[in-house]
Amino acid sequence: MPTESHWSERLLEFERVRELLLEYCGSDLGRRRIRELSPSIDGHWIFRQQTLAHEIGQFLHTGGNFESHSLTDCGELLKKSRIAGAALEIGQLREILAIADRADEWRAIAMNPPAALEGGWPAVRELSQTLADFTLFLRHFRGKLLPDGTLDDRASPELARLRREIEKQKREIQSSLRSYLRHLAEGGTVQDELVTIRGERFVIPVKIEQKRRVNGVVHGASSSGQTVFIEPLETIEQNNELVRLLEEENAEIHRILLDMTERISEQAEPLQQAAEVLAEVELQFAKAKFGRDYRCVRPVVGESASPEPE
Known part of the structure; x- marks a missing residue:
């Protein structure tokens, strides 16, 4: 029997909305987040989502952008990294490291927004402040994993x-x-x-x-x-x-891959958190680009649904 949520999705043609948003999403990570969307009556959640999309839209208007097409959903790989004696393959390591690399890039943008942004972007900053700094973590892997799926000679003496x-x-x-x-x-x-x-x-x-x-x-x-x-x-x-x-x-x-996998496992939780933030960021970019192309305007929410204090 269809639930109330299912009826709401049908009445709102929500599946069609998801399909349109997916066209603006280039990564598996972002597509997974979009597929998780469902209608909500939570005023705080609605207001936050609208604010995030609005701030990202302003960022796009100033000429800013952030690409995340290469990102994959690495949740299962992160779980595997925590198994004793597990060794991830080079391609799998590269997928995880791409998350850390893009997280560092986005963190730098979020914490230092363009001066042209009117009023800054407090919602985006709040979303992004949980991102860890992966600079030292990435330094250990830099130049050791090659695109062809092999290890560079510099991986170890x-x-x-x-x-x-x-x-x-x-x-x-x-x-x-x-x-x-x-x-x-x-x-x-x-x-x-x-x-x-x-x-x-x-x-x-x-x-x-x-x-x-x-x-x-x-x-x-x-x-x-x-x-x-x-x-x-x-x-x-x-x-x-x-x-x-x-x-x-x-x-x-094999020894090198074991060592690299162990290093990944030590950062599994921050990496998973980074993946969740990047998925949300890509969702907001998709919404902002959709709104720009379809000339959408931010709705005015009635007081009963607004979380803002009077």
Whole structure:
């Protein structure tokens, strides 16, 4: 049976209002907040919502703006960060850090509004004053998480050292194999004079009919079946060393992600609070832009509904 709230939404075509507001919202965080909206008869809440939208509208009128299109709802990730031994993925860490970064940017705007704002914006300041300062928190992560989902060498001295060793080992293996390939090419044994990788091990392509002439381990064949990929005996130990280094690199990456996740967990509550504030801020921007485009005016609320003292 429909509740009174459901009847109110239908009579007011509130779902249509939500749909219109969603068109002005660019992030998952803001869209979630808009979908939570429902009609209210709480005079204090109504007055506060109108005041926030009015102040943000004035901010837009002065040329101000604030983008939050990249923000996602990270509530579940923050919960995961608090599980002992959990390690968030790099992409997940970046999503959470985006919240902290945008919160710092908005906090700076809210606490230092443009001088052109008539009367300031007390409602926006009150909304934003619960935001934590994430400057030091973000500094630990700066430059360590890359957009392609990998860790920068600067993530730790040990990671940088391992990657240097890995590159050195790769060069040595490739040099050994190129020398070996030149020798085989003279007898027409190899299909192509190139070095490739199969299962993190460097191999060479050999014609199927010539594979018995190359002592080594077969690591598969081409789709045509005319070529096999062989790891010569001469480079097995070198490849073993490379695999060992790669395993150490993966272990170091996991250790770094564990440390980063723990740092996230220590700030989980302030980050969740920041997400809630940013969601509300995006709602107010959506309302203000909607009001601007549809030439809306702020309604005059009767005394019975107004929370302002006489």
